[in-house]
Amino acid sequence: MNADQPVSSGNTVLNKTETLVSTLVKPTETTDSVKISLNDLEIQVFAVGPRAFLKENPMLSINNTQMDIDLIGISQNNNGSAAVAFMSYTNMVDMLSPKLFNPNKKTVKIMMSTVVSATLPKTINTQLPTPVNFTIKHINELPPNSTLFCVYWNHSEWIVDGCYLLQTNISHSVCSCFHLSTFALIMQLNPPTGDDSDPVMDLINIIAVAVGLLFLSLTLLTFAICRRNPRVTNTALTNLCISLLLAHLLFLLTQIFLQYIQPQHLLCAVLAGVLHFLFLSAFVWMFIQAVLLFISVKNLTKIRSKQKEVLSWKFLIVIGYVIPLIIVGVSVGLFSDGYGSEQCWLKTDNGFLWSFLGPVCAILAANMILFVSILVIIISTLKSMKSEITKIKKAKNEQHLVKSVILKTMVQFYIVGSSWILGFFTDYNKMLKVVFLFFNSQQGTFIFFIHCAFNQEVRQLYKKWWQALSAACRPHTKKKWIIQH
Incomplete structure (x- = not known):
């Protein structure tokens, strides 16, 4: 890691890892799964072929994070074949710091999950038929005055575009995203509405x-x-x-x-x-x-x-x-x-x-x-x-x-x-x-x-209402007002 340029080092790790992981995808007629566990990295690759008979989408799970992706729908758009790679990094916090989320906001940001990446290696049509959902376990306690954000990495900072928090509880959160990238769950203390508000x-x-x-x-x-x-x-x-x-x-x-x-x-x-x-x-x-x-x-x-x-x-x-x-x-x-x-x-x-x-x-x-x-x-x-x-x-x-x-x-x-x-x-x-x-x-x-x-006509109408209301409020004229109206 280059201590002077941690973001550059993080991007290099992500790019090289995705390139290496893509070599694990092999042609298959049915299904193929590969799982690798290292000190700072967990990988799971799942591939389907034209003769795969899956009744439901596979649930990929690594390092307390699960991914639900419509791999069957993706394969139908790729002549029956598709592959997904799911990676979890435990050493990325220093390189891809949570401080890079809303950097202009003077609030405390804490990483609430490991950094995960999802790609579709050796898949031509990478368009998602449905959003992909990540069930993420919290690695820190969730204070009552905090706000959770599902974010993705865009080469220089964490942003929320295309991802949203589907549901959350004390221990887990579910993030839904419309694209694949590198994701994380970041907690921000003191909501931004109170930061810049007057x-x-x-x-x-x-x-x-x-x-x-x-x-x-x-x-x-x-x-x-x-x-x-x-x-x-x-x-x-x-x-x-x-x-x-x-x-x-x-x-x-x-x-x-x-x-x-x-x-x-x-x-x-x-x-x-x-x-x-x-x-x-x-x-x-x-x-x-x-x-x-x-x-x-x-x-x-x-x-x-x-x-x-x-x-x-x-x-x-x-x-x-x-x-x-x-x-x-x-x-x-x-x-x-x-x-x-x-x-x-x-x-x-x-x-x-x-x-x-x-x-x-x-x-x-x-x-x-x-x-x-x-x-x-x-x-x-x-x-x-x-x-x-x-x-x-x-x-x-x-x-x-x-x-x-x-x-x-x-x-x-x-x-x-x-x-x-x-x-x-x-x-x-x-x-x-x-x-x-x-x-x-x-x-x-x-x-x-x-x-x-x-408006003269409306004023006359208001005047009529006011007179009627005044008459109704007077006890000695209430009976007369009722007769007239």
Whole structure:
């Protein structure tokens, strides 16, 4: 071992061992098994041939570690033949140190298992039909405030991509991986959520999201009561609120219980996928709302008249939910390991985050274009109204209407996602991050005030409810209130 370059020495040992072990694979018509035990290395090689009749997959076991691999399925993709080599190293901790897992995190990392490797020597098609499972015995005690990670070696550090903790108890853990490599079980004391977290930012985030959820709930309640009034709500606005409510609620719960969810990598990945879908759906509804706003402003003379929705609500539903579902489905198909980062979000490896940022950037750019077009239309309309001298009184009324539309349009531009642009710059300024968290958590608040609190018909409805509630709370008018209602 080269003491100055332990990682290089570890990689050399792994590569040479795999090369030597591959020579143990011999052609066979049925099955062949070889097992070697050395001081610091245990090896088991199992091969199947075209005439092998296995009712179930072989369970390979070395040095308190078992591997369950679908060798039968692999052989079917290789003309009936396949071989697997399973190796366990007891002298790798010094070379492939657990400190190389999340090296930027100032936490204590302890190796909880021996280092094991699995390969498919002399096998052409090495694609796994099903994930491979490792049942690993712990070599150290498991403290209550620790987090376990199933990791694999990528030549320079331990990473979790493609592996997740299936189940665990005091003495054993089961790791499931979508590929073969060199694996280990690493324990990290003090979950990473407490390492880099800022208590003040966390509190601001929780309070802001909670307030936004409250107003989103009030908005949806109002929309449900006024669902037949086109001046209050529409399909796009309602579904935007639903998507934002579900996305922010799931995000809030995930962050609150992150230390319990994160060790369950499958659950963490599923939640990341659901969040991906909900936020994409919210952005699609923002775009639809921007398009409908553009159509409404383009026909300013018809603002006061009751109109049906420009597009069928069934068509809008398909656009608002099917498109995000397709994007998430393609993302899962192309890079299934991209979900489940430390924050139970999308991983940044291989540019996978662009499966979210790409559609978001496209929608924000389209909304910017629509917003500029809306302003041009409004300004043009104002100028034309000023030129109608013979209709001064009418012009003044229309100008008041258009100015109101301008104000609402400016706020609508925020509602349809313009504040998300700040997210590209939050890494450079903490204050900007606070502003970003505030504005994006308060989309529901602004929707409530613009479409409910500032809507005359809704205010009258609120006033009627308040009077009825006040009357019901007065003992001397309770009987009269019951008769009237």
